[in-house]
Amino acid sequence: MHLCEEFDMKKVAISACLMGQKCRYDATDNLDVRLLGKLEQYTLLPFCPEEYAFGSPRPTMDLIKTEQGLKAISNLTGADLSPPVEQYARNFFDAYGNIELYVGKDRSPSCGVCSARIYDSEKRLLSSEGSGLMSAEAQRRGIECWDAEEYLDDLARKTGYIG
Numbered sequence: 001m002h003l004c005e006e007f008d009m010k011k012v013a014i015s016a017c018l019m020g021q022k023c024r025y026d027a028t029d030n031l032d033v034r035l036l037g038k039l040e041q042y043t044l045l046p047f048c049p050e051e052y053a054f055g056s057p058r059p060t061m062d063l064i065k066t067e068q069g070l071k072a073i074s075n076l077t078g079a080d081l082s083p084p085v086e087q088y089a090r091n092f093f094d095a096y097g098n099i100e101l102y103v104g105k106d107r108s109p110s111c112g113v114c115s116a117r118i119y120d121s122e123k124r125l126l127s128s129e130g131s132g133l134m135s136a137e138a139q140r141r142g143i144e145c146w147d148a149e150e151y152l153d154d155l156a157r158k159t160g161y162i163g
């Protein structure tokens with residue numbers, strides 16, 4: 001094998017909080033050692049659109065279904081926080097054109113893949129299986145996308161091994 005091919009490892013985009021970065025709304029992390037163990041043979045590309053746009057700690061936001069589509073709305077001010085998150089997502093995937101896998105933090109309005117909660121304008125729950133704004137961009141680009149917990153469950157199903 002050519003040296004370059006040997007080191008051309010599969011690139012995986014991953015929510016930075018899952019790697020231990022304290023970038024959650026309350027400046028804590030979601031470190032998942034088991035997940036990182038399963039991904040150790042890959043090149044990991046961490047991202048956190050919310051810390052980039054708003055810092056940590058920060059007010060929370062929820063996904064609201066509007067006539068203009070899904071919007072991330074601040075629970076503090078009611079402002080639409082979607083544009084900087086969506087811009088970050090576009091910039092991230094433009095910068096790394098060869099990402100093969102996306103692993104997002106479950107239930108996040110930015111990073112969740114099939115687990116984000118979606119509300120109506122009265123804050124009534126419409127779905128718990130929505131896509132966050134960052135993962136929606138990854139899916140639009142045809143990247144294989146998984147929620148972190150579901151990724152681990154799927155590996156366990158395939159291998160029969162819970163490690």
Ligand code: SF4
Nearest residue numbers: 015017048105108111
């Ligand atoms: S779930 Fe996504 S936006 Fe939230 S802290 Fe983790 S990386 Fe950042």
